[in-house]
Amino acid sequence: MLPMMVLFAACNGSAPVPKPRGYLRTDFPEKNYLAFDTPGFPYSFRYPDYATVEQDRRSYRFAPFWINLQMPAYNATLHLTYQPVRNNLPDLLEDTYKFVYRHVIKADEILETPFRNEAQKTHGFLYEIGGDVASSVQFYMTDSTRHFLRGSLYFMATPNVDSLSPAIVFLTADIRHLMQTLEWRNGKQ
DSSP states (O other), rough: OOOHHHHHTTTOOOOOOOOOOOOOOOOOOOOOOOOOTTTTSSSEEEETOOEEEEEEETTTTTTTTOEEEEEEGGGEEEEEEEEEEESSSHHHHHHHHHHGGGGGGGGEEEEEEOOOOOOOOEEEEEEEEEEEOOOEEEEEEEOSSEEEEEEHHHHHOOOOHHHHHHHHHHHHHHHHHHHHOOOOSOOOO
């Protein structure tokens, strides 16, 4: 009887099915923030304590206020580029639009969320770009008269929204916090 049951179970006509690809589980830390308040910089903000601030070495000569927030635990970098506004706001906005919508070929969706903080005189947009794209989160903040800050989140990995989604959601909350705490300084640029 037992051999007959084994034979019947073995010959049920279904082929073996491989297991679906699994992804590593990421444990996220509790949210704690530090102040980026470097003398001489035209802006300040709060950033997560698991990130480190580095000067963008490639652009230091022509853009000394460009920095990168390195997040090695997530193999991610938030590139922050600052430009003074000097009758060039339409050009800066157009550049931002181009950078965001370059992803439209691979993007499933692009969510645009307006942001405004009257007390700090900041406003801008947060762009959440869904799909297997190179930069899944971008933003800009400005006061429309003197300051313009743009940010782009990149992972040093092949774009795969299925595996990166938990980290993207986690880091987007920190980007929102950065935007909410951004303050302009009106010194020389």
